[in-house]
Amino acid sequence: MPAPHPFAQVDVFSREPYRGNPVAVILDADDIDEGDMQRIARWTNLSETTFVLTPTDASADYRVRIFTPGGELPFAGHPTLGSARAWLDRGGKPRTPGTVVQECAAGLIELRHEGESLSFAGPPVLRSGDLDESYVAQIADAFGIDRERIIAHQWVDNGPGWAVVRLASSDEVLALEPDFSRIPDAKVGAIGATPDGSPHAFEIRAFVTGVGVREDPVTGSLNASTAQWLISRGEAPERYTVAQGTRLGRAGEVEITSGSGTVWVGGATTVCFRGTAEV
Structure with missing residues (x-):
């Protein structure tokens, strides 16, 4: 039988609600398998849908998996901010006040939060240099x-x-x-x-x-x-x-x-x- 999971849809990168980029966030998602995650992301039809999980790294506050309608991403920016906002809104308490540490496939991402504004530390690039x-x-x-x-x-x-x-x-x-x-x-x-x-x-x-x-x-x-x-x-x-x-x-x-x-x-x-x- 389907089980209830907390859900939020967060508008990111705009001071005017519904004028930024939405992300769907499903919390307490440890029992959702990868196939269902992809199916849900395809159904929401947003650029990204995220699933917040228990971290596997002791220094992280939570773990997130990020899916587009077409596949999983190791990292993405607006889903990172939106997932953090949904986690905080749900009552999440970071280990260090004012700092949230997110675990994702790209590693640990540090976020700073103050009021309704959040920011993440840009991760190192995996590929750089001029295009062919x-x-x-x-x-x-x-x-x-x-x-x-x-x-x-x-x-x-x-x-x-x-x-x-x-x-x-x-x-x-x-x-x-x-x-x-x-x-x-x-x-x-x-x-x-x-x-x-x-x-x-x-x-x-x-x-x-x-x-x-x-x-x-x-x-x-x-x-x-x-x-x-x-x-x-x-x-x-x-x-x-x-x-x-x-x-x-x-x-x-x-x-x-x-x-x-x-x-x-x-x-x-x-x-x-x-x-x-x-x-």
Whole structure:
């Protein structure tokens, strides 16, 4: 017989509820097997659904498994923040006040929390360096732009498999109309600087194929590794904000803070639904 599990749907990376990126979170999920986790994630049809479990590492506060409609991820940013918010909202008490330690397939992820805002420490990238020129050309073709409009590019894979290209402006990023048939199985971000005087330093978009979604509304993992890249090149300040989701009618705002060699990625988190999942 199905058993009840605490459930929350959390809006992440927006100060306006229902304008960020939602994640479904099922807590007390130790008795749910992997096949059911994948089936549920396919059914919710969100970019990610997470399952909060008892940690296997004594230094972690909880363990999380992260699923897209198409498969499991070792790490993802907005599910990390949303899972932490749901766990805290359910009465979770971190071992260290003000710090939450999440265990996931990518390892231990440290989070800081203050009020409704949470931030995670960007994990090290698994793959870095320039993209192959043939792949850059493929991305430009899929984006419908001349190759010369891509002014920089990099592997920024911290688990999901991200690559990113930089365009000259946020307007160019917002104008993109990708042909996904030309870039199958890709996870590619596009970032461009906003005009002087804008409330955010950059606009970013995250295009995903092969996992059940086409464009992720607001993406913590991509912003984490892109920030590590840009800050290391001296092309971004140590503190800035990024807008994301504009083309999707969202109002995503990602806060980047860097210090002592760590990039922190944060934003507002709001529990929009609380209830029970029968699994």
